Amino acid sequence: MTTTTVAEREDLRAAIRGFLADRLPESTVRELIDTETGVDARSWTQLAGELGLAGLLVPEEHGGQGLSTVELGIALQESGRALLGAPFLGSAVLATWALVVSGDDAAATGLLPGLADGSTVAALGIDDDPQSPVRAVPDGDGWRLTGAKRHVVDVAAADTFLVTAEVDGGVGLFVLPAAGDGVDVEQTASLDLTRRLGRVRLADVPAQRVGTEFTAGLASVRELGAFACAAEQAGIAGRCLEIAVEYARTREQFGKPIGSFQAIKHQLAEHLARVEQMRAAVTAAAAELAASPGSAREIVSVVKAYCGDAGTTVAEGLIDTLGGIGFTWEHVAHLYLRRMKTLAYLFGSPSEHRARLAADLGLTG
Amino acid sequence: MTTTTVAEREDLRAAIRGFLADRLPESTVRELIDTETGVDARSWTQLAGELGLAGLLVPEEHGGQGLSTVELGIALQESGRALLGAPFLGSAVLATWALVVSGDDAAATGLLPGLADGSTVAALGIDDDPQSPVRAVPDGDGWRLTGAKRHVVDVAAADTFLVTAEVDGGVGLFVLPAAGDGVDVEQTASLDLTRRLGRVRLADVPAQRVGTEFTAGLASVRELGAFACAAEQAGIAGRCLEIAVEYARTREQFGKPIGSFQAIKHQLAEHLARVEQMRAAVTAAAAELAASPGSAREIVSVVKAYCGDAGTTVAEGLIDTLGGIGFTWEHVAHLYLRRMKTLAYLFGSPSEHRARLAADLGLTG
């Protein structure tokens, strides 16, 4: 794994921020909301190529940067901040990590280079529709899958699906083309307008198995997913605070900038405290996941629960500071709130992570 | 039951407030903290005689005023406000109500006139020490009791004890003199310095049974006790807010009264909202208990839970407003906080009443 210095990490942050501000400003984000996939394919190719974002987690031998959760955390904070619609989380984080931890060299060699340069976009389905969980049946060298996955992140832009299914009482990971017969993709109307979730229905679809037993791999992906949501939330919260502070400095009421009223000042100070804590917690979780992923379970739940609640408060607080204008469709505030709140429920809600902590800390039962 | 007009109730409030301000000012309250019983016997006689407080709930045929929870709520708010150390809650409310609902005419005739004029002071023991619950054994015409009761309100001033014990799978109420052989009274160091709780240990003590089956009576006493705590809390909270506002108006910092800072103003506005809600909730519960005690269970839990939490916040807020001076022994703030917090745990804490509501509303199980 490649390690970076503090200065290199700050350069990475600046490079991503500059790129996104330039190529995917708010106006573009809004336009993408109304497109079919929600993704500007050219920008994604550039993000993959110029910044190497798509290959951030891909080992160098497969054409990636071989970086860790430390750098990933920075990239995710920036993607949250910019409301990035590209399939960064779905393809470059979740699907890529599933392949990396699958231990399947052949699949890694076959798929990771394309994921790293952005020419392949994958989405990962791990949440079964309880009405029809995905079942895998052996079929010659391969398998055939039937069932449905929900909450598939960045579903619309994917050309490749990775999905899990129960095999012999364990978990198997399977890969299949998104465009094949029997594959039905439905984009659900998510609260988050800037990222497409969806449902993938499979009807007797041929698929290849990736690696062998994937139970540990799935757990690893879920930890990374929870961390990724929290990191995006830290980026969103930081931006919400900036917008609120800027507005409070300039907007006048009763003949003074509203930011001179103690009620506003103190709320913003509390939001600052939340943002600083979110960032510190994400940084600590990133370091732990990079250094010792096996023992990161506790910090992942702490950061996911904390960022979910604190981040929501900060995004709601932005609307409170803005007043009426923050309640309009045209202002960006609701896009942040929508994304923040959606991230709170992906990969375990704050209350679910608190319940997990209660069990891990020995409080339950 | 005697009913009163709005004007009469306001007169009652003014009369009690005036009496207590005159006879039991803060200086006296502080002196009583260091006395053996915590009660100024002369003042209690006057409260009983001049204001009829001791007989408020006693039916007129037994020498009392025959008033309802509506007037009681007013008196309790005033007793909380004045940090009254007299055995109002223990004797005039809890013990008196136990006798009233016992349905025992002989006992009522024998005891209520003394309670009403203050010449008898009773305390009610209903919480068993789990180490040694009180057991009753028949003994000729009477009974003999052995065991211990905890959390007996106004224990120090009582000359008569009423205690419950299991009888034939139900509940029996018993009366005994406080000074008899085998009766051991221990005043425990309560958080509340202005009201004595205690433990009563009985070792084979002769007692008379009051009435017959007391299960419903006990439930009624518990409801009244919970209401009484909430009503005192409303009175305390109102006084805490007054002190805080007065201080905020006059104390200067950074060259201005601290009450001109929005942070203080908004906190006090929130406390005002709490105080108004506490008062309204107590008034509503009082009316319901008077009109239809059988269906008052829900409102009693609502008011006890609400006043316990909101009242604590208001009393804590007083110390926040006062700053350093509020953290001193000499300031009255901690006496209010101590009494407020103690009342929150008597007759069911807010969390216990929430659990009761959850069950009553059909949410549990």
Next chain:
Amino acid sequence: MSTEVLDELRGFLDEAVPRFREQFGEDSSWETRIAWQRTMAEGGWAAPGWAVENGGRALPAHEVLAIEEVTAGYGMPPLAGMLGLKNVGPTLAAWGTPEQKEHLPRILNTEEVWCQGFSEPGAGSDLAGLRTRAVRDGDDYVVNGQKIWTSNGMHATHMELLVRTDPDAPKHRGISALLVDMSTPGIEVRPIRQINGQAEFAEVFFTDVRVPVDNLLGKENDGWNVTMTTLGHERSGVAIFATRFEREVRDLIARHRGEGLTPVQQDTLVRHFIEARVVAILGEATLSRVAAGEQPGSEQSVIKLVWSEAGQRLAATKLELAGIDAVSGAAPEAADAYLSARAMTIAAGTSPIVKNILSERVLGLPRG
């Protein structure tokens, strides 16, 4: 209250509702709401709190509430012209000339739909800082300026418009209230799209709009007092919201009963219930006080503060109970309620403004 009134109401509804449903089904569009108001007005139930001479029944606030509760039980859509019935109508009754009071029957029968032109983009919560100007020119005022957050602005035929008639007077002093026909030339109405994608409010632009001097409500430069009347009725409405809020929480609890909520979720719902029950008690107390002819005090502001914040938290709880379904499109109504609720602490007086009012006017603390 007299049960006869409610019996009469039930008799009316038992007959009118099925007939109305036959024609309109479950529709709750604006047109249906207009039609339903007309039906209610014909029965004498559209504004039971209004004076008899204006087409009402002169019933006190808590009886009006009971009527609304009974009506709500029939599941009909809300009446269309609520602002006219609840806020503007009573203001006209209090301040209007005999000619101006002729609007009242038309408000009842939906001929006229009224809105309130109060908030402005530059002023927000600072109502007294409004800048829309009206300059006297012969028998007209000429109005220029802009209003925002106008409820029902897209549907209204008339507006109670606040304008500045004396720019040199202190803020509260130079304001007047005008009754404006929305079809007057120079008025442009644009919908405001909210964060939930809907458009319940409008921006209204005034360019050299001529309003006859006869349409001045109250005296010139005395509009602040007229405004206070309207806002007083608006806030009385809050007391009614408070009592409805308890029902909303009880309904939510009933819906989740036996659903295997976690104990923490159960506790959360009970906390909501306690909050709602207490604010409803305050609402009921306020309505009784109004009914007894007393001036309601600070309770209305307390209710606004508590109800709006409790309502916001309740919306967040609904989202939490729906969990990932709420954010992934499977329970869109929870998501929509959550977004809509953000306005509760902004509209009709932000929480900070209400706290200023309480601390200065009730507690007597100095202005900052």
Next chain:
Amino acid sequence: MSTEVLDELRGFLDEAVPRFREQFGEDSSWETRIAWQRTMAEGGWAAPGWAVENGGRALPAHEVLAIEEVTAGYGMPPLAGMLGLKNVGPTLAAWGTPEQKEHLPRILNTEEVWCQGFSEPGAGSDLAGLRTRAVRDGDDYVVNGQKIWTSNGMHATHMELLVRTDPDAPKHRGISALLVDMSTPGIEVRPIRQINGQAEFAEVFFTDVRVPVDNLLGKENDGWNVTMTTLGHERSGVAIFATRFEREVRDLIARHRGEGLTPVQQDTLVRHFIEARVVAILGEATLSRVAAGEQPGSEQSVIKLVWSEAGQRLAATKLELAGIDAVSGAAPEAADAYLSARAMTIAAGTSPIVKNILSERVLGLPRG
């Protein structure tokens, strides 16, 4: 960090602690704390963060923390002269003349116990508004005034005293710092009894107290900068508190494990754990930054704000877990912790003051 240092420490403690216990048992009185500090100083462990020439080991903050954590594991009472070791000593090292630095070894070995004379009855959180006057008279300053909330005031032999030396200068400008021997005539110390009945603070009265001009720390009228150094060290201490706070919550959870808490109580403890873990992370990050020679930024104020409010809530939870036992005398320590915790948001900068600092100095919002 180097494990050798910690190994050396453990070697020292393994030997010193049993010997100390033999003599003092479980006592934690002031005299025992003095004796324990002397033992630690003899081993070179009383101020490992101080420069070597002043008797320290020049270790960075996070290593000092590790040392404190290891020491805490031995369950010994706190060192007596914490304010001297933590706040005043480093300030003397930064601003003192060579003669003034001679106090340092005496602070280490408990010959001198220092307190800080900052807060005043009329000023409170408004430190710059202090009114205790010092007037130059020959080679002395003559001091008159009063200090309040002086920690360790009853035990101190010396005080870092803030006085106003130029009453005409703007508030921050006319302040100086004096080093005062508490046995100087004219000084009267009175204990302040707190709401929990204890007296950890004092009021100190100054009547014509003569302090030699040589005892001026820093320049005349430049005491504000000296003060900021002391407060900076005080706030660094907060970062250490933050990491200790997590341990406190973990210990509480361990104590209640398997005790049949309700699910709501379990959730409450987990919420405390999350809060404590996050603030501890911020504390650790701050200490690493300080260790790397960076100037700590706003984190210290954030930590103070969050830690103090979280600590207060934790104390309330401890009371709640004890239930009626806490208020009826059966669990008095929970009640005492609850009362004591009320000071957390008042002492060393009230929460509103910290929020002012954060909003003005970090967010750049205008002063009110």
